[in-house]
Amino acid sequence: MRSALALSLLAAILSGCASHADRNPDGTWINQIAIDAAVKGGNLREALLANGPNLEWQVNTKASQATYSNGFELGEGKIASAANGKLHINFYGNFSEDLTVDGDELLQAASDSGPEQHFERPESPAPEGAPPGSSFEKALYGAYMGGKWTIVSGDGQGGIVQFLPDGSVQGLPDNDRYALCLAGDCAAMSGEYDSMWLEKNEQGNPWIFARKGKQLEIFQAVNEAESDQMPQLRPGQRRWLLEQK
Incomplete structure (x- = not known):
């Protein structure tokens, strides 16, 4: 019984650690769905617009910063709250975005700026210090x-x-x-x-x-x-x- 209880407690601890790690929003996230749509053929920009507008997010909770790229503009926001993989980000111009880590995805909630969007970790991110949007561009160029x-x-x-x-x-x-x-x-x-x-x-x-x-x-x-x-x-x-x- 003690052995079974110890194993149960260990499993719960490990599960909790794994869950915590999975909900870490920090780092770079790219719009892989837009890339996959572009690769299928047809007009490139139409594929990006249909699955955009945002193409990449960079999140840094320690600095309370989050930046998105839509292929042309950069939006630099201040993280107002961050708990349990959920972020509320305020941007200049009196608008905000909400992000949630859902398994292996970063979910951007639908808002006045656009529809719901899904982002993934890039398999081969751009080098550290590269401009925002570089990881998406690198992944797109490689696939397309x-x-x-x-x-x-x-x-x-x-x-x-x-x-x-x-x-x-x-x-x-x-x-x-x-x-x-x-x-x-x-x-x-x-x-x-x-x-x-x-x-x-x-x-x-x-x-x-x-x-x-x-x-x-x-x-x-x-x-x-x-x-x-x-x-x-x-x-x-x-x-x-x-x-x-």
Whole structure:
């Protein structure tokens, strides 16, 4: 009986410790659902908007700080209360958000700023000190652009291209860095089309792209706006057709 009682008490203690650890909100959380939706194909920004607006949370209860990124803006909030995995966060502008740790997820409650959202721990977070949103971007780039792509047509035809999670690109002629447009001014300029930035030696230009399954088309971005208007980028001549191996 004493042995059974001791085992029961030990199990309860261990269970309590595990429960406490599981409810720790500190660290980085990313919107994996948005990434999974994007990988299925179609318009990238539509997938992010449909499962957003927020893409990443960084929580630091010791400093009473919580920061979200939506791919363009950062919201820096003050944690007003934190108990049992539940956070109430106040932001400048008189609005607040509520977060709850639910198992392996961080749940953002529905509010005036958006619907209910779910976040997960990143498998490979960005290095310490990286800007907020970097872990989501790294995970998205790895899932959405990862693998090896063959240049079916365009400069370097027959070559192999690799878009790496850190934003570097190998094998795409005259380019060594890329960045996908997730939100903000670049999204306003390209409208319904997805866009990316390509550069070499820190000199580059925006491009329109369309990803359909294992094919990726990259078009020159043509500005249809007047000189005194915000640019309106539309797809021009196709520069590359890539196919994922």
